[in-house]
Amino acid sequence: MESNETSRKPSARAKIGTLISNEIGRIPPQSVDLEQVVLGAMMLERNAVNETIDILHEASFYDPKHQYIFKAILDLFAATSPVDLVTVTERLAKNGELAAAGGAGYVSQLTNRVASSAHIQYHARIISERYIKRELIRISSEIIRDAYDDTKDVFDLLNQAESGLFQIAENNMTKQVNTMSKVVKDAIEEIEKARSNSDGVSGIPSGFVELDKITSGWQRSDMIVIAARPGMGKTAFVLST
Template sequence: MSFETESNKSALPKEKRGRLTNLVSGLGKLPPQALDLEEAVLGALMLEKDALSAVIDILKPEVFYKDAHQKIFESIQILFTASSPVDILTVTAQLRQQGNLEMIGGAFYITELTNRVTSAANIEYHARIISQKFIQRELIRISTDIINQSYEDTSDVFELLDYAEKNLFDIAQNNLRRDSRKMDDIVKESLKMLESLRGKEDTLTGVPSGFTALDRVTNGWQKSDLIIIAARPAMGKTAFVLTCARNAAVQFNKPV
């Protein structure tokens, strides 16, 4: 169960990367990155047919630091979505079709990536490191934006708080671990839940909020719910959420 408030959208990826590069260059540091792991993961994806299923929920094109690697993974994603085979030849053809082959270094670079791979055994671990480096870069970018806007006298402090909250929430939400599950496990869990509901005295299927009219509409907060509390600053969003949490814990003995 998560709560989010409405606020401004993030900048475009290239603008983000430009600001981040300028910042860390000024500090005499490179942005967090793992180019060797990016190369190893991309090479493994083109060699091992089962490797992509292990990282498809972890990686996105934007998590790669190098532009060429973003384009290569984007092509791999397109092939995977179309249920087409993913290998050196198909990825090269897809990049050529999109007009990106020369930009990434040509077919020679694709071959070089596969030559650097010895095994795909640790590809999921490597993918998570790549994702973590991306999160670090995003945190640096957001922190820099917040610092710069905080020095502006014209900035609305409440809008800035909403901006910080929204962007930090997006980082956490977009990088949650999503593991694949077997269908028989899902069916067993669903049957168990139905059995527990049959023996309940009340009609609520989720966690009560303590507000009867609201619970009548929602049947309680559900595990899969994303609750968006939208209102102007100082209208009581935080107080309402805290009251819901207190009611669930104190009145209904639910862990919060």
């Protein structure tokens, strides 16, 4: 029975979003109607899952019910199982999350909201943009709150703001799929370019000669970590490269 099912508690991030809404008296950016349409399309056409899987993630959905449903769809997709109304409902029930997802009736209604999945990528991007705005509001609210706290170190606040914004960008970067022939062609071009470079810098020059001798410049897809105590000039160093 649905009434006996247990459900996950809302994520900490969802709780923060509710607090933000209460604090500023405004509803955070969201589009519940589009969330319903996208989820309905994903249960009707497997291709719709392929087109949105790199755009959306669980937290992208504002309505907690939709987070449960999206997670069930992803679980089925990852297991290469059929994704449809029946399998999604069964997966939610198996996870003890059907009641939290609105019940079987609500899940069924989502498929009735879909006339066509032709514009699903466009709809998914709108959902993603609304989520990014909510995250910006959340981080800004946390920074404002902490900035009023005299016990907080100002450089720690700067690092907190920087890392928060970086995390948003990192989690919402559009993934691009390239063919093997293009990857090989690009790699050969990079090798030829590095071979013909007389100064030994195969990447992007940092502007510091000694550093370039060690690293051969900033390399593409390298994760560069600049570590130092607060106030030692990390930001100034990065801005000067």
